[in-house]
Amino acid sequence: MSEVTTLSLTDLVQNIKEKKLSSHEVTKGFIDRSEKSKILNTYITEDFSSALEKAKSFDNKPNFDLKLPGIPIAVKDLFCTNGVKTTAGSKILNNFIPTYESTVTKNIWNEGGILLGKLNCDEFAMGSSNETSFFGNVQNPIDKNLVPGGSSGGSAAAIAGNLTPITIGTDTGGSIRQPASFTGTVGLKPTYGSCSRYGIVAFASSLDQAGPISKNVKDCALLQEIISTYDAKDSTSIEFKRKSYSKELTNNIKGKKIGIPKEYRVDGMPKEIEELWTKGIEYVKNCGAQIVDISLPHTNYALPAYYIVAPAEASSNLARYDGVKYGFRSKGENLIDMYEKTRSEGFGSEVQRRIMIGTYVLSSGYYDAYYLKAQKVRKLIKNDFDDAYKKVDAILTPSTPSSAFKIGEKTNDPVSMYLNDIFTVPVNLAGLPAISIPAGLDAKGYPLGLQIIGKAFDEQNILNIAYAMEEKIAFKNKITDWWIK
Amino acid sequence: MIKDNSEYLISRGSNTYEVVIGLEVHAQVTSKSKLFSSSSTTFGAEPNTQVSLVDAAFPGMLPVINEFCVKQAIKTGIGLKAQINKRSVFDRKNYFYADLPQGYQISQFKYPIVGEGTVILDMPNGQKEVGIERLHLEQDAGKSIHDMDPQNTLVDLNRSGVALMEIVSKPDLRTPDEVSTYIKKLRSIMRYLGTCDGNMQEGSLRADVNVSVRIKGSEKLGTRCEIKNVNSIKFMQMAINYEANRQVDLIEEGKTINQETRLFDIKKNETRSMRSKEDAHDYRYFPDPDLLPLEVTDDFIKKLKADIPELPDDKKKRFIDKFKLSPYEATILVSDIDTSKYFEEIIANSDIKLATNWITGELFAVLNDKNLEISDSPISAKNLSKLINLIKDGTISGKIAKTIFELMMDGDKDPQKIVEEKGLKQESDPKAIEALIDKVITDNPEKVKEYKSGKEKLFGFFVGQAMKVSSGKANPQLINDILKKKL
Numbered sequence: 001m002s003e004v005t006t007l008s009l010t011d012l013v014q015n016i017k018e019k020k021l022s023s024h025e026v027t028k029g030f031i032d033r034s035e036k037s038k039i040l041n042t043y044i045t046e047d048f049s050s051a052l053e054k055a056k057s058f059d060n061k062p063n064f065d066l067k068l069p070g071i072p073i074a075v076k077d078l079f080c081t082n083g084v085k086t087t088a089g090s091k092i093l094n095n096f097i098p099t100y101e102s103t104v105t106k107n108i109w110n111e112g113g114i115l116l117g118k119l120n121c122d123e124f125a126m127g128s129s130n131e132t133s134f135f136g137n138v139q140n141p142i143d144k145n146l147v148p149g150g151s152s153g154g155s156a157a158a159i160a161g162n163l164t165p166i167t168i169g170t171d172t173g174g175s176i177r178q179p180a181s182f183t184g185t186v187g188l189k190p191t192y193g194s195c196s197r198y199g200i201v202a203f204a205s206s207l208d209q210a211g212p213i214s215k216n217v218k219d220c221a222l223l224q225e226i227i228s229t230y231d232a233k234d235s236t237s238i239e240f241k242r243k244s245y246s247k248e249l250t251n252n253i254k255g256k257k258i259g260i261p262k263e264y265r266v267d268g269m270p271k272e273i274e275e276l277w278t279k280g281i282e283y284v285k286n287c288g289a290q291i292v293d294i295s296l297p298h299t300n301y302a303l304p305a306y307y308i309v310a311p312a313e314a315s316s317n318l319a320r321y322d323g324v325k326y327g328f329r330s331k332g333e334n335l336i337d338m339y340e341k342t343r344s345e346g347f348g349s350e351v352q353r354r355i356m357i358g359t360y361v362l363s364s365g366y367y368d369a370y371y372l373k374a375q376k377v378r379k380l381i382k383n384d385f386d387d388a389y390k391k392v393d394a395i396l397t398p399s400t401p402s403s404a405f406k407i408g409e410k411t412n413d414p415v416s417m418y419l420n421d422i423f424t425v426p427v428n429l430a431g432l433p434a435i436s437i438p439a440g441l442d443a444k445g446y447p448l449g450l451q452i453i454g455k456a457f458d459e460q461n462i463l464n465i466a467y468a469m470e471e472k473i474a475f476k477n478k479i480t481d482w483w484i485k
Numbered sequence: 486m487i488k489d490n491s492e493y494l495i496s497r498g499s500n501t502y503e504v505v506i507g508l509e510v511h512a513q514v515t516s517k518s519k520l521f522s523s524s525s526t527t528f529g530a531e532p533n534t535q536v537s538l539v540d541a542a543f544p545g546m547l548p549v550i551n552e553f554c555v556k557q558a559i560k561t562g563i564g565l566k567a568q569i570n571k572r573s574v575f576d577r578k579n580y581f582y583a584d585l586p587q588g589y590q591i592s593q594f595k596y597p598i599v600g601e602g603t604v605i606l607d608m609p610n611g612q613k614e615v616g617i618e619r620l621h622l623e624q625d626a627g628k629s630i631h632d633m634d635p636q637n638t639l640v641d642l643n644r645s646g647v648a649l650m651e652i653v654s655k656p657d658l659r660t661p662d663e664v665s666t667y668i669k670k671l672r673s674i675m676r677y678l679g680t681c682d683g684n685m686q687e688g689s690l691r692a693d694v695n696v697s698v699r700i701k702g703s704e705k706l707g708t709r710c711e712i713k714n715v716n717s718i719k720f721m722q723m724a725i726n727y728e729a730n731r732q733v734d735l736i737e738e739g740k741t742i743n744q745e746t747r748l749f750d751i752k753k754n755e756t757r758s759m760r761s762k763e764d765a766h767d768y769r770y771f772p773d774p775d776l777l778p779l780e781v782t783d784d785f786i787k788k789l790k791a792d793i794p795e796l797p798d799d800k801k802k803r804f805i806d807k808f809k810l811s812p813y814e815a816t817i818l819v820s821d822i823d824t825s826k827y828f829e830e831i832i833a834n835s836d837i838k839l840a841t842n843w844i845t846g847e848l849f850a851v852l853n854d855k856n857l858e859i860s861d862s863p864i865s866a867k868n869l870s871k872l873i874n875l876i877k878d879g880t881i882s883g884k885i886a887k888t889i890f891e892l893m894m895d896g897d898k899d900p901q902k903i904v905e906e907k908g909l910k911q912e913s914d915p916k917a918i919e920a921l922i923d924k925v926i927t928d929n930p931e932k933v934k935e936y937k938s939g940k941e942k943l944f945g946f947f948v949g950q951a952m953k954v955s956s957g958k959a960n961p962q963l964i965n966d967i968l969k970k971k972l
Contacts, residue, residue: 080545093544100538102545199545205774234547235776313774316577319588320542324640335638339581362579362769371771 004029005162009219012165016069023070027055030072034163039483040139042158044077045085045118054114066112074164076155077118079105080199088201089123089133092321092328092346102199104210104227111226120154123348125175125203127151128420132350137407141479146404149179155213156183166214166223172207173306174424177436180213181399181449184438184477186220187213191456192431193238196231202317204310207428217467221245243460251468254288259392263299272442273398280439280450287468292392296384301377302426308361308374315358382430389455394462397423399436399449433459437466438475445478493660497737503701504729507656511649512681513689514557520624520648521548528687532641540646542586547775554648557680558598558622559789564674565617567602569786575776579769584627584640594770597621606666607816615667616655625649661722668718673797676822696728708742712756715749724749728756808837817845823860830866835873847890863894872900881911882961913960922967925950
């Protein structure tokens with residue numbers, strides 16, 4: 001089997017269980033392809049030799065009861081991995097090797113997964129194009145000099161480029177769904193509290209959530225059931241009945257009510273997005289679901305509220321990177337001087353921008369006008385969704401207002417960059433689950449995604465809808481392997 | 486110029502000033518582990534040996550509230566007769582310092598776990614109520630050590646994350662004596678509850694003092710200055726005295742008082758400016774998104790209430806009502822939990838009046854002299870109880886008891902054994918005493934004559950002589966009685 005890397009996770013698992021493939025063959029396959037794909041710059045840290053050893057030892061003593069039997073998996077470099085450098089895409093953690101494992105990655109290794117390496121991402125997950133990474137931008141396998149989206153750009157590119165069979169990212173304002181949309185892959189942002197945040201480098205604690213990025217919906221469901229566990233080490237982890245999402249996956253969504261929010265028809269939205277959405281509505285109807293027009297009246301305020309709440313939390317979360325205990329330190333005349341030099345040299349400009357915004361909105365005299373007001377908006381946005389869910393089971397929207405853009409196109413215009421998150425951000429503010437699935441191509445042949453937003457803890461439902469739509473859409477990613485000579 | 490000690494007023498020219506004091510006490514919660522991590526809190530461990538990944542703020546580490554510390558705070562709130570807030574919120578107080586690994590302290594700002602309460606002070610001129618504004622839970626910072634290395638400041642994170650209760654009083658205190666009594670009362674209540682050991686040397690109890698002055702009779706509060714982290718009651722009193730006079734001087738000179746944070750310099754006995762209000766940190770408080778609001782149920786509070794031991798005020802009332810102690814005696818005996826335990830252990834088997842006198846008299850004198858806490862008393866309650874019983878049943882006299890008491894201090898000796906070994910048993914046989922007295926009368930014919938001729942003061946001389954002949958062992962009551970008859 002020469003092209004193991006094109007197989008879905010589900011197929012790989014089956015092949016290994018049926019002993020048609022060994023873990024070593026699979027791991028070697030992805031490593032070989034990764035080696036040939038360095039130009040994509042998806043990896044910050046490769047852990048290939050260790051992965052091969054683990055694969056061998058799995059093959060020597062295989063356990064086929066595991067859900068990820070000897071499956072190699074590269075993960076976003078925001079997850080702390082015991083003994084393997086974890087940078088969060090930042091110079092300030094360039095030399096940081098954790099002595100502990102994040103709960104989400106631990107769950108994956110417990111099911112037989114094998115760490116391939118750590119994937120590139122925007123610095124501290126702040127960015128929508130993977131261009132803020134200290135380790136350089138990531139190439140989108142879709143086309144040369146195209147951004148893969150962000151912040152989980154390395155993860156999405158690695159899936160689209162067949163460098164890992166499945167991966168995990170984190171999503172604070174769209175960081176899983178937007179890159180999934182830009183790379184023609186599936187990305188799920190679970191309900192807040194579904195996956196433990198323990199051991200994930202924090203960006204904005206009340207919004208951060210880990211989730212899978214995959215080739216298809218079934219793979220996504222399988223990984224979600226593995227990574228979602230209640231964790232006493234995370235006080236915001238929620239105890240609820242977690243389903244076997246992959247087992248219960250069904251394409252029967254007859255009678256489901258799908259809401260179409262009018263506020264998501266934003267000014268200046270490209271026609272192709274409009275058309276994609278219309279097509280999506282048709283697909284859903286064809287699956288037997290019912291379309292309901294709904295209103296989410298405070299949608300307009302979501303982006304400004306997000307860009308207050310997230311930087312506020314980030315400004316505090318990133319205070320620990322001060323050069324005192326670990327990570328990068330610059331020499332200074334005194335403590336304050338050391339702080340200033342360490343943080344201005346250790347953090348990139350986008351991170352500094354957000355720290356400054358966050359510090360400003362929390363300052364006395366501005367707190368009420370910004371932070372407190374943003375929290376009130378957040379509540380209103382959540383209420384909008386609560387009202388909508390009295391009438392519908394899920395909501396269908398585009399994932400992003402455009403397809404992937406060129407590297408460097410938006411780096412000097414942060415506001416236009418922030419607008420990328422316009423459809424994804426409300427979901428994080430409301431703590432809801434949402435999935436992005438590839439639904440079509442634009443005129444340039446770049447993928448476009450549709451987003452299905454669910455009720456809290458109702459991942460099964462949106463996975464089912466995505467599964468049904470996936471079948472109807474029959475999307476094929478056009479990957480030419482342009483980077484492999 | 487201080488006019489009156491009980492009132493503590495400051496006079497300048499025709500003006501008389503009153504001093505207004507409020508205290509922010511930081512009390513370390515008695516708990517095996519820290520507020521948000523499972524690291525140990527034992528005092529005096531090797532630097533940086535009690536530090537978890539959470540305490541050192543490693544990437545991705547999250548705080549998890551220690552339920553025991555929450556219980557301790559609520560218990561303390563109950564002890565302060567305070568409102569327990571069923572919902573409280575942890576906030577982040579953001580500032581940079583090398584011994585603050587997170588870059589913020591987790592504290593409670595807007596919604597503390599405990600609201601308003603009261604502490605009753607027993608002052609020489611009566612009781613005084615001091616209002617409690619609030620009590621909240623927060624993390625302690627680590628410790629910066631500036632004097633161990635010539636070039637570098639060293640950081641010890643053992644204390645980082647240890648649970649503190651910040652207890653804020655209303656500006657109800659008026660004199661340095663009230664401040665002292667207030668701190669001691671708080672300490673006493675928390676020691677009864679087992680929620681803080683109150684050890685000021687180890688830093689388990691620290692305070693910031695807010696001082697302002699105003700013309701006596703004025704309703705309006707003056708501008709206050711906060712004196713940071715004064716670590717003993719004596720220094721607190723010195724600092725207040727200096728600060729109040731400084732403020733009065735400024736007013737008298739027509740100058741304004743700046744609201745500021747000041748430091749007390751022990752060596753110079755003065756306070757000096759640390760930072761003005763303008764330079765005050767902007768802590769950018771906001772709710773900690775890593776922690777959900779803390780919610781407790783009525784049932785949870787009820788169960789804790791059921792666990793609250795008898796507290797000093799109630800114990801004092803019981804001692805007065807049941808044991809007929811004077812308010813003064815009762816106040817002393819309940820002031821510290823160990824003293825009250827010592828007392829109650831003795832009176833379980835011994836005379837209350839004698840126990841009261843011996844503890845507040847002889848024992849306290851020894852403890853004061855040797856600068857010991859009652860928990861380190863050289864004489865155990867068990868042995869002091871035996872001594873009191875020996876007095877009560879007439880085996881020894883009070884006078885001999887004092888000799889025995891001295892001997893008991895050497896290794897907490899059993900008084901019974903001392904009596905036996907030294908032959909100090911009181912002579913209570915009337916016949917033997919009669920013989921003694923006969924000897925005294927025979928030996929002192931002159932004095933007998935003088936006595937009989939009306940010099941009744943000489944009675945004491947005969948008692949003394951009889952005692953002397955008996956080497957102090959004769960029962961004084963019997964001597965009195967028999968001597969009266971014989972003379």
